[in-house]
Amino acid sequence: xxxxxxxxxxxxxxxxxxxxxxxxxxxxxxxxxxxxxxxxxxxxxxxxxxxxxxxxxxxxxxxxxxxxxxxxxxxxxxxxxxxxxxxxxxxxxxxxxxxxxxxxxxxxxxxxxxxxxxxxxxxxxxxxxxxxxxxxxxxxxxxxxxxxxxxxxxxxxxxxxxxxxxxxxxxxxxxxxxxxxxxxxxxxxxxxxxxxxxxxxxxxxxxxxxxxxxxxxxxxxxxxxxxxxxxxxxx
Amino acid sequence: xxxxxxxxxxxxxxxxxxxxxxxxxxxxxxxxxxxxxxxxxxxxxxxxxxxxxxxxxxxxxxxxxxxxxxxxxxxxxxxxxxxxxxxxxxxxxxxxxxxxxxxxxxxxxxxxxxxxxxxxxxxxxxxxxxxxxxxxxxxxxxxxxxxxxxxxxxxxxxxxxxxxxxxxxxxxxxxxxxxxxxxxxxxxxxxxxxxxxxxxxxxxxxxxxxxxxxxxxxxxxxxxxxxxxxxxxxxxxxxxxxxxxxxxxxxxxxxxxxxxxxxxxxxxxxxxxxxxxxxxxxxxxxxxxxxx
Ligand SMILES: Nc1ncnc2c1ncn2[C@@H]1O[C@H](COP(=O)(O)OP(=O)(O)OP(=O)(O)O)[C@@H](O)[C@H]1O
Ligand SMILES: [Mg+2]
Numbered sequence: 001x002x003x004x005x006x007x008x009x010x011x012x013x014x015x016x017x018x019x020x021x022x023x024x025x026x027x028x029x030x031x032x033x034x035x036x037x038x039x040x041x042x043x044x045x046x047x048x049x050x051x052x053x054x055x056x057x058x059x060x061x062x063x064x065x066x067x068x069x070x071x072x073x074x075x076x077x078x079x080x081x082x083x084x085x086x087x088x089x090x091x092x093x094x095x096x097x098x099x100x101x102x103x104x105x106x107x108x109x110x111x112x113x114x115x116x117x118x119x120x121x122x123x124x125x126x127x128x129x130x131x132x133x134x135x136x137x138x139x140x141x142x143x144x145x146x147x148x149x150x151x152x153x154x155x156x157x158x159x160x161x162x163x164x165x166x167x168x169x170x171x172x173x174x175x176x177x178x179x180x181x182x183x184x185x186x187x188x189x190x191x192x193x194x195x196x197x198x199x200x201x202x203x204x205x206x207x208x209x210x211x212x213x214x215x216x217x218x219x220x221x222x223x224x225x226x227x228x229x230x231x232x233x234x235x
Numbered sequence: 236x237x238x239x240x241x242x243x244x245x246x247x248x249x250x251x252x253x254x255x256x257x258x259x260x261x262x263x264x265x266x267x268x269x270x271x272x273x274x275x276x277x278x279x280x281x282x283x284x285x286x287x288x289x290x291x292x293x294x295x296x297x298x299x300x301x302x303x304x305x306x307x308x309x310x311x312x313x314x315x316x317x318x319x320x321x322x323x324x325x326x327x328x329x330x331x332x333x334x335x336x337x338x339x340x341x342x343x344x345x346x347x348x349x350x351x352x353x354x355x356x357x358x359x360x361x362x363x364x365x366x367x368x369x370x371x372x373x374x375x376x377x378x379x380x381x382x383x384x385x386x387x388x389x390x391x392x393x394x395x396x397x398x399x400x401x402x403x404x405x406x407x408x409x410x411x412x413x414x415x416x417x418x419x420x421x422x423x424x425x426x427x428x429x430x431x432x433x434x435x436x437x438x439x440x441x442x443x444x445x446x447x448x449x450x451x452x453x454x455x456x457x458x459x460x461x462x463x464x465x466x467x468x469x470x471x472x473x474x475x476x477x478x479x480x481x482x483x484x485x486x487x488x489x490x491x492x493x494x495x496x497x498x499x500x501x502x503x504x505x506x507x508x509x510x511x512x513x514x515x516x517x518x519x520x521x522x523x524x525x526x527x
Contacts, residue, residue, distance in 0.1 A: 052411055076417035088412040090405055101405055104398075105417040152417065 001064050003028045003187050004049065004080075004156055010057030011041075011048045018044040020211040021058070026156065031178065031188040033198045033219065035232050036208030042191040043085050045208070046160050049189075050082040051075045062156075077105050079155030083162065085191075087145040091134025095125055098133050098144055102151030111151065117184070118147040121177055139170040146174070150181065157181065158189045163197070175201050195232040199223045207232070238370040240492050241485065246376040246445070248484020249383035250438040254457060255464035255476035256390060257431025263407040263471040264427050266327060270334040271312065272435060273458020274341040279305040279436025280443040280453070281345050284356060294359045302436045309432025312337055313425045321421075338454070346451055353450040356443040379441045386437065387477055390430075394473055403427060407471065456500060460487075463507040469520025478518060482506070 002025035011019040018041045026032045034042050047053035049060060051072035060068045067075060081102075089098050099118060103111035119126040122143045128136065133144055142162055149157055159178065163171040171194065179201050182188050192198035199205055199219040207215035207228065215227060222228045254276050261269045282304055286297035316337060320330050362374040394400040405413040406423050414420050442457075443449040464483045468475025483503045490502035510517065 050415060052414060071419070072414040073417045073419050076415065082415050084412065084415060088409055088415075090408045090412065092404070092408055093401075097401070101401065101413075101416045101418075104402070148416075 002026060002061075003063060004189070005061040005064075006045075006049070006058065007061065008058035009045075009048060009055060009060065011044055011053055012056045013044075018211055019048065022208075022211070022213055023058075024206050024213060024216065026187060026189050028187055029182070029185075030203045031182050031190060031201055033190045033192055033195075033202040033205040034208055035192060035195045035198065035205060035222075035228075037231075039210075040208040041211045042208055043160055044211075046082055046084075046158050046189075046191060049075075049158065050080060052082075073105070076152055079153065080158070081149045081152040081154035081156070082158040083145045083149035083160065085160040085164070087138075087141045089133040089136075089141050089144050089148070091132065093133055094130050095133055095136070095144055096129040098148050099125070099151050102148035103153075106151070106153060110153065114151050114153060118150050121150070121180065122147050139166050142166060142170075142174065146177070146181075150186075154186055156187045156189060158191075160191045161193060162190070163192065163194050171197060195228070196223070240488055242370070242372065242376055244485035244488030245481055246379050246484070247442070247488060248481040249380050250442050250445075250480075251457070251461050251464050251484050252477045252480025253383055253386060253434045253438040254461040255468070255480040256387070256473060257434040258461055259465045259468075259471055259473065259476040260403070260427050261431050262465070264403060264410075264424050265317075265330070267317070267330045267334070268462070269431070270331065270458065271338040271341060272431065272461065273454040273456070274338040274345075275305060275309055275432045275454075276435035276439040276457050276461075277449070277451070277454035278308060278341050278345060278439070279432070280356075280439030280449045281349055282436070283440040284354065284443065284449065285348075287357065294357070298440055301440065302433045305436035305439075306429040306433040308341075309428040309435075310425050312432075313428040317428075318421055318425070321424075338458075342451065342454060349451070351451050353448050356447050356449050358444045358447050360441075360444055375445050379445060382437065382441065386434065390434075391473065393430075399423075399426070460500070460503050463503050466517055467507055467510050469517030472517070472519045475517055475519035 004026040006022055006024050009019055009022045022045060034045060036042050044053060048055055051070060055068050059066055062078060062080065090101065099115060100111060103114060124140060125143055125147055128140065133141065136144060146159065146162060162174050166174065175197050178188060178190065190198055190202065199222055202219040204217065205219050205222050206213050254272060258269060258272045261267060279301055283298050283301035286300055287294050290297055316333055317330055320333060358375060360375045360378040364371055364373045394403065402413065402418045402423050405416065405418060406420050410420050460483055461480065464479035465476045467482060468479030483506065486506050487499050487502045491499040
């Protein structure tokens with residue numbers, strides 16, 4: 001059984017149909033990428049899975065259980081954690097406080113343990129533990145957003161454009177970390193503009209176009225697909 | 236004489252501060268101007284009086300029950316009305332108008348039950364007056380100041396040192412991100428209303444005792460003055476509301492005794508306008524407020 005399954009999910013903003021019948025799945029241990037142009041509905045998909053955006057049709061299943069009507073906090077408690085587009089760190093809080101908020105539903109002991117893992121993945125965050133998050137550089141904020149999501153002990157970690165606005169070297173670093181996070185046992189659902197790099201570290205991918213999935217396959221297949229190369233890899 | 240006036244001003248100012256803190260906390264988590272806050276303050280005062288008379292003089296019990304009951308009214312106001320507006324993604328202005336509606340309902344319920352006459356209020360904290368040097372000090376003033384300071388310390392601890400306080404501050408900074416941490420944002424907001432209404436009840440009761448009377452117009456004036464206090468200190472900032480409340484109390488008392496008592500209420504707003512002109516974010520405000 002898939003860890004996460006979307007069945008004919010529909011999601012609207014008023015009269016705008018952002019998602020029109022989306023079905024896909026993410027299996028335990030995979031890295032799955034959603035690619036698509038601006039406005040295709042990638043963020044809406046993530047928000048609908050996280051429960052920030054209500055569902056207007058279809059179903060979302062976690063391990064076969066229908067979670068479509070659950071509140072966000074219940075989903076977080078069950079391991080669905082989103083690192084949102086644009087980082088959204090708490091600017092007035094220190095780095096450490098931001099991380100601790102990520103572990104809001106966890107016990108203190110668990111947080112101490114996870115914190116060590118996060119500091120090991122992102123030594124920069126440890127150096128800057130006391131600094132206000134709002135004063136971090138863009139790359140550091142992104143690391144913080146990912147680290148904060150990890151503090152929630154995700155079974156499914158959703159990352160919405162983790163490389164946005166970052167220098168190529170840092171992008172490489174972030175993607176290497178995503179692979180390490182998966183190797184540590186977390187399933188990853190990734191949204192990326194940077195399709196080529198994302199596909200290289202993914203197992204499978206789906207292509208979204210104006211609220212529909214138009215293509216899917218293994219990452220290796222999509223990397224060589226002509227349609228994908230033309231539309232998303234700039235070849 | 237001057238010292239006495241300063242003490243008078245700080246006493247009344249500390250009660251403004253309590254109400255202003257509640258106002259600012261709600262604004263912090265919701266960016267909502269709660270026009271019902273003044274009515275809730277008055278309601279708290281009336282409920283204490285009603286329970287005190289009804290229970291044959293158990294003042295402390297009446298006071299505690301009244302604080303809780305008023306808190307529940309605030310909580311219910313959010314759960315029954317405002318949370319639904321949020322769920323429907325109604326514009327902020329709709330929420331603001333809704334709080335005006337709630338204020339009208341509360342004012343009229345009070346009018347219905349208690350009538351429009353000024354009611355005598357028992358002063359349970361009057362243990363006489365004494366002198367420090369030349370300065371006459373009233374025990375009621377000391378009790379009010381002590382209670383207000385204690386509550387401010389407790390609230391600061393709650394906000395800055397507890398998990399609930401951190402969840403409130405997260406919600407204030409970014410509600411969606413707070414949700415993604417697993418914070419039950421709707422509950423946090425309702426609890427904020429609960430706390431702010433309890434504070435208002437404490438202030439409403441203490442002021443009733445201090446003046447030994449309560450009347451139906453108290454809510455509106457105090458609502459406006461505490462809003463002025465919060466803006467003066469910087470809306471959404473806890474220390475801002477505290478200092479703002481104290482300053483408004485101080486200035487209006489000094490103004491009333493040294494300029495003219497007729498200007499008491501006008502002075503608070505004159506100060507407000509001056510501060511907004513020269514420091515739009517308020518004394519403690521960090522950034523410009525461009526919301527609402
Ligand atoms: N809050 C909103 N209200 C109305 N329409 C919205 C809202 N959020 C998104 N949309 C619309 O829904 C569609 C999908 O948006 P979404 O943010 O999911 O796209 P995306 O694939 O994440 O794009 P990007 O790559 O630019 O982040 C767009 O047409 C967008 O204009
Ligand atoms: Mg997006």
